[in-house]
Amino acid sequence: MPSILADLVGRRETNLGRLDALLRIPSVANDPQGASAMAACAAHVAGLLTEAGMEEVRVMPTGGHPLVTGSWRHAPGRPTLLIYGHYDVQPAGPLEAWRSPPFAPEVRSDRLYARGAADDKGQFFMHILALEAIMRVQGSLPVNVVFLIEGEEEISSPNLSRFLVEQAELLRADWAVISDSAMWAVGQPAICLGVRGLINLELTMTGPREDLHSGSLGGILTNPLEGLARLL
Structure with missing residues (x-):
């Protein structure tokens, strides 16, 4: 045209x-x-x-x-x-x-x-x-x-x-x-078929109901931090 x-x-x-x-x-x-x-x-x-x-x-x-x-x-x-x-x-x-x-x-x-x-x-x-x-x-x-x-x-x-x-x-x-994405290079446009989205979540992991001595019981009881680390 x-x-x-x-x-x-x-x-x-x-x-x-x-x-x-x-x-x-x-x-x-x-x-x-x-x-x-x-x-x-x-x-x-x-x-x-x-x-x-x-x-x-x-x-x-x-x-x-x-x-x-x-x-x-x-x-x-x-x-x-x-x-x-x-x-x-x-x-x-x-x-x-x-x-x-x-x-x-x-x-x-x-x-x-x-x-x-x-x-x-x-x-x-x-x-x-x-x-x-x-x-x-x-x-x-x-x-x-x-x-x-x-x-x-x-x-x-x-x-x-x-x-x-x-x-x-x-x-x-x-x-x-x-039209809110990128060009591959100057003079070389691109057709973007999709982009990644976002997701937010909050995880709560519970453990013992009271403070316990880590030196005495740390290797016996499950530490919630270890569980969260595995999930991540």
Whole structure:
């Protein structure tokens, strides 16, 4: 689709400026003082989706930071694609370790450096731009599209599961695209089919009900620490 690619190339500087504005918002999910920045970033993402031609764009409240949804459903008989991303970022860490301020994007050697540029603002912005270009050049999309952009991925998405259940009909899709993994190498993208998850558990092992002399009875009685070591 050369005309679509040409459209994107022709708008490169403009789109870099739009990405710059997104990256300047310090949307750190675990910052106790960052609620206003998170809300501002969610509103900014909603604006980007609206500019791209998405409809029913909403900033959806949760028990924590808001999610942003938007859709385009004018391809009857065609599948629906769900595009997931997250606008929250990790804390910047030691500022002295940065060559440029983390929330002041800087281009060096044709690469854009800022917190969130590669995780995950740059990725979902790429999808927005691609669909925006297709809409601009062709007037419509070949499939139906639903966006789900959350603000709590970096803190294990505590409100996402409930949202998925409550908004199952809104988010119903045939396929999902999640661009929040890695490239194999520069110029060599990879398709990630899955990642390892997390599990938390607490084990309690009991032993004698009273303190006993380890020197006299340590070799006779079972030590709970030994049992835990075997389990681990």
